[in-house]
Amino acid sequence: MDSRSWLLLQPDPPEHDLPADLRARDRFGGRDCGWVAQMRPFVRHFSQPGQCVFDPFCGFGTTLLAAALEGRSGCGIEIDAARAELARERLRRHGVDAPIAVGSLPQTAIPRAIDLCLTNVPYFGCRWPSDEAGPDEGQLYLENDYAAYLHRLRDIFHTVRRALPEGGFCIAMVENLTIQDRMLPLAWDLAGVLRGLFVAREERLLCYQRDKQALPAGATRSNRSHEYALIFQKTRETPCIASTRAELRAMAEAGFAFEVFGSFASWLSRDDDTAPRPPGDADLLLPDDQGRFDALLHWLHARNYELTLWGEAVLPPLPLERLRAHWYLRAQRRDRLGRLVRLDLCLDAHA
Ligand SMILES: C[S@@+](CC[C@H](N)C(=O)[O-])C[C@H]1O[C@@H](n2cnc3c(N)ncnc32)[C@H](O)[C@@H]1O
Structure with missing residues (x-):
């Protein structure tokens, strides 16, 4: 990763995409699946070969695949059991062995010792097809209250902080949202949450060359043409x-x-x-x-x-x-x- 504050991302090559048959099995159609290319520069820059990259919202295992392609090990937590299984299947097809626990921090144990936390947070206000109440408990996509949502993110990243070694980085990718014509500065609010737990190091802007999509009025709107990577470090900052x-x-x-x-x-x-x-x-x-x-x-x-x-x-x-x-x-x-x-x-x- 060079010193520019922005990265212009190119779509993944087909062999790194979420395979169509797995995408079809997802309740969301894989809509919130990220790009391997988005994660790889961060894996390279903020961890060493052989170290372990952790994703607390690991979804389809994109971060864990990026970690493996860069010679790191990986592990993740995903609250949706069906999705965790899709991620395992995807990783198996690449010959990657990275444990994924079903559940949520802080209750669920992180599967192995970690060196870097790299994640895309689940966005507030996204739809999630809720079946029965039970299996979706803890699903952040279902949280209706923004303050409670931020509070739960704080609890999750607090646990991440405890698991990271001194000097380890925590990188969260996130964008500001517009919901029903109101801007919700999720990226800035999450930065505030992380600042309470880590030392802020830098931000990068991830830019995607995509045409603006026609989006239904009233929905959570995002053209996903840019996103922030918020880079924080667990370190002792010396007061003056x-x-x-x-x-x-x-x-x-x-x-x-x-x-x-x-x-x-x-x-x-x-x-x-x-x-x-x-x-x-x-x-x-x-x-x-x-x-x-x-x-x-x-x-x-x-x-x-x-x-x-x-x-x-x-x-x-x-x-x-x-x-x-x-x-x-x-x-x-x-x-x-x-x-x-x-x-x-x-x-x-x-x-
Ligand atoms: C943006 S998606 C992650 C996609 C992933 N970066 C990928 O590209 O494969 C966010 C994921 O967080 C999961 N999630 C939501 N609430 C969670 C929680 N409390 N603990 C763990 N995972 C959660 C969602 O089910 C969803 O799969």
């Missing part, structure tokens, strides 16, 4: 010590009581923030007091901090019970030089 110190000073001057503890406490006396292994965050102990806690959250919010409990965005007022249940609240912001300040707020149980 100088910027963090300045923020702690401002917090104290605003009258908030806190105690700095853990690894950051030992750095406070230093001027140099280039020494090895700087702390990943500043841990702060707060008084166990609802009013003072909410006042601090309002102050942080006004200074443009993002406030999250285990990756989920929160706003003040926030009951202390919720903080206790999660152990810490993360407050994070960047200054105009892009420098990161990350504060983890905990309650002082002994205060």
Whole structure:
């Protein structure tokens, strides 16, 4: 993959296409099947030969076929049992052995140790022919509520994050949608979800040379002529010590009581923030007091901090019970030089 921010994709050669007989057996007619050519540059660039590529929404096994063609192993999870079987059959015809589990994260175990997550997410608002309620439970195509849909994606990618090694990449392909003439910025919302879990690395635009199709009014509309590849990495981003110190000073001057503890406490006396292994965050102990806690959250919010409990965005007022249940609240912001300040707020149980 070169350094351009966009890739102009050519359709797959017939031997990589989803075979017509398998397509015909799919409930959707294989409508949401991606291209092998779309995945191969990402497999090459973000994993090493012999490593394992995982797709949590593996559909017809396109990602796993791309991984095999690039000399990687693969594994996937697909909630639709019939589709998982089609993917297995497709891979068998290519002589590829890549396990596919039927189910969904976080409940279903990832079949083997993984090095890269590469996927096309199931889009919100797509039709899905639901038979009985049972077998389709967990099917994201059937989720009617957009906030709940994003929440479930967050839970799934949270599990992916845990399974990836330090430094591993998580790449999600997604587009913004128009549903009934309303734009739904799914790509940007998913980027927000992933930002709570990973460090954003880059975006690529995947462009397809396709004629705009005539689409029925009122449907989920997409001409699929471009799509984003959102590239995130599981890595420890080092906050800026100088910027963090300045923020702690401002917090104290605003009258908030806190105690700095853990690894950051030992750095406070230093001027140099280039020494090895700087702390990943500043841990702060707060008084166990609802009013003072909410006042601090309002102050942080006004200074443009993002406030999250285990990756989920929160706003003040926030009951202390919720903080206790999660152990810490993360407050994070960047200054105009892009420098990161990350504060983890905990309650002082002994205060
Ligand atoms: C865009 S398709 C993936 C197609 C795949 N990239 C390919 O080209 O072969 C998304 C898939 O996610 C599956 N899916 C939906 N909800 C899921 C969930 N909660 N867990 C796992 N798979 C799910 C759908 O059944 C669908 O097959």
